[in-house]
Amino acid sequence: METTGGSFYPYKLLFRALTLIPVSHYLLLLLFFFIVFVYSLLEIHILQDIITGYGGSSVSLTYNSASELYTEVVSKCSLLHGRYLATPWLSSPHLQTILLNAVVKTPSFTYKREIFHTSDGGTVALDWLMSSDVSESNFQVNGTNTVADIPLVIVVPGLTSNSNSPYLKKIVYNMAKHGWNVVVCNHRGLGGVPLTSECFYTAGKSDDLGEVVNHLHRRQPETQIYAVGTSLGANILVKYLGENGVNVPLVGAVAISNPWDLLIGDRFFTRAIMQRFYNRILGKNLKEAARLHQETYARLSDWEGIERSRTIRDFNDRSARIAGNFDTIDAFHRWASSVRLVTNVSVPLLCVNAIDDPVCTDEAIPWDECRKNKNIVLATTKHGGHIAFFEGLSGESLWWIRVTKEFLSNLHASPTMSKQQMQKFKELNLVSPDKKKLV
Structure with missing residues (x-):
């Protein structure tokens, strides 16, 4: 026998039940997922440390x-x-x-x-x-x-x-x-x-x-x-x-x-959210250091390209590669x-x-x-x-x-x-x- 409201009736009941759950419980659930996300994103290992008895x-x-x-x-x-x-x-x-x-x-x-x-x-x-x-x-x-x-x-x-x-x-x-x-x-x-x-x-x-x-x-x-x-x-x-x-x-x-291999490191910087974050921060630091000596960098490399660079790779491609006469940025990374x-x-x-x-x-x-x-x-x-x-x-x-x-x-x-x-x-x-x- 078909129930009132047809095939959608069970969903209406489910929606009504969900509305009866207090908002505070949803907020707690969101908080839980947020904590799990941050825990995973930052690779926190305190639970692992606790389980191992803080033995390191x-x-x-x-x-x-x-x-x-x-x-x-x-x-x-x-x-x-x-x-x-x-x-x-x-x-x-x-x-x-x-x-x-x-x-x-x-x-x-x-x-x-x-x-x-x-x-x-x-x-x-x-x-x-x-x-x-x-x-x-x-x-x-x-x-x-x-x-x-x-x-x-x-x-x-x-x-x-x-x-x-x-x-x-x-x-x-x-x-x-x-x-x-x-x-x-x-x-x-x-x-x-x-x-x-x-x-x-x-x-x-x-x-x-x-x-x-x-x-x-x-x-x-x-x-x-x-x-x-x-x-x-x-x-x-x-x-x-x-x-x-x-x-x-x-x-x-x-x-x-030691980063050891700058070519592998360059690839690594493009993989995950946090690595891309570090890439941008370090690239910004390099630009700020270069601005202290803009005249010299402008003579030896591509200053406009340096200003547009957003990553370490971009910065090195516009500066070190050019100044060192390397054919490609990968060639510079291998040499370095x-x-x-x-x-x-x-x-x-x-x-x-x-x-x-x-x-x-x-x-x-x-x-x-x-x-x-x-x-x-x-x-x-x-x-x-x-x-x-x-x-x-x-x-x-x-x-x-x-x-x-x-x-x-x-x-x-x-x-x-x-x-x-x-x-x-x-x-x-x-x-x-x-x-x-x-x-």
């Missing part, structure tokens, strides 16, 4: 089975054999990355600036913090305080960062407090210095770093020099190490959140990537990457190349974001800074590793190599 995840180490670096140094690094647990209220790679400079408590100190002029007439700002400048500490790495005995670490900033970036000031202060002399090698055109030659800084410009390293080695030949690179600075550092092979006057190095030179690295190198890094995809990590090279140990964590790795309830501590300090301290104290490097310098009588400057 172990650090995965990739290295050659015959690696003396692992045996002599890394095996003694407790942090690399422990677990990393993100700060509970920052249990998201995006929150860690976005809030990095906002959450980090910036130490209060003043750099001493040295202006270094490169062989092409460029200007690089070297910002120094000496161990002796940190008055609250009497700690020395080797229990001595002569200039030659105090190790020096060079810090290479990320994309548009400089020595005043909070996370950089934090590692600078931390290393100086523990007996190291530290110098930040700002990229040319950044850090408040002008462009004084027909050349600007790009993602693959490693020759400035090479000249600075050689300059410091010539000035302090008995000092053990190390380097730490963050983000794009890590790419430049590893590229420099690979390009120069054994002709590198460094005792050791650390690369944090450190991944192609990993097997040439001859300096003890620790690389740290988070698998959930929302800026540098883990697809670009050269696992096999790192395993093949006896001079490299790759440490990866499940979480950590991009050059963040917040830890502790307050979020005041950055795990990667503690890892860097422990690794470099153990390397410096190694009875064989550091001495082998210093002996190599004397045998090679290292000098600054003659290199063509592409961009």
Whole structure:
């Protein structure tokens, strides 16, 4: 028997029933879906952390089975054999990355600036913090305080960062407090210095770093020099190490959140909502940095194209590709990537990457190349974001800074590793190599 209202009658009953549900219940349902959406979008993992009892995840180490670096140094690094647990209220790679400079408590100190002029007439700002400048500490790495005995670490900033970036000031202060002399090698055109030659800084410009390293080695030949690179600075550092092979006057190095392969990274930036968000923000930062030197950029590249650019790829296509005479933007990205030179690295190198890094995809990590090279140990964590790795309830501590300090301290104290490097310098009588400057 057909009911009143025909086949639509059940739907009328359903609609009437739905109207009887309080509006507050619908709002709660919307709130629930919104929370699920945000939880998924920001890749929050606090529920996972709770389920695992806030035990964190172990650090995965990739290295050659015959690696003396692992045996002599890394095996003694407790942090690399422990677990990393993100700060509970920052249990998201995006929150860690976005809030990095906002959450980090910036130490209060003043750099001493040295202006270094490169062989092409460029200007690089070297910002120094000496161990002796940190008055609250009497700690020395080797229990001595002569200039030659105090190790020096060079810090290479990320994309548009400089020595005043909070996370950089934090590692600078931390290393100086523990007996190291530290110098930040700002990229040319950044850090408040002008462009004084027909050349600007790009993602693959490693020759400035090479000249600075050689300059410091010539000035302090008995000092053990190390380097730490963050983000794009890590790419430049590893590229420099690979390009120069054994002709590198460094005792050791650390690369944090290296993008490795800029071509893969470029593809990664187009995939998801958050990656496209980072792409726009970083592209905007690059444009703002370029505007400080508009006259030089306008001579060497396509200024109108730069102004129209909205992504990193657009910016590099209108600037670095043209200035470096590359046929395509992909050709520039391949040239600028450190991944192609990993097997040439001859300096003890620790690389740290988070698998959930929302800026540098883990697809670009050269696992096999790192395993093949006896001079490299790759440490990866499940979480950590991009050059963040917040830890502790307050979020005041950055795990990667503690890892860097422990690794470099153990390397410096190694009875064989550091001495082998210093002996190599004397045998090679290292000098600054003659290199063509592409961009």
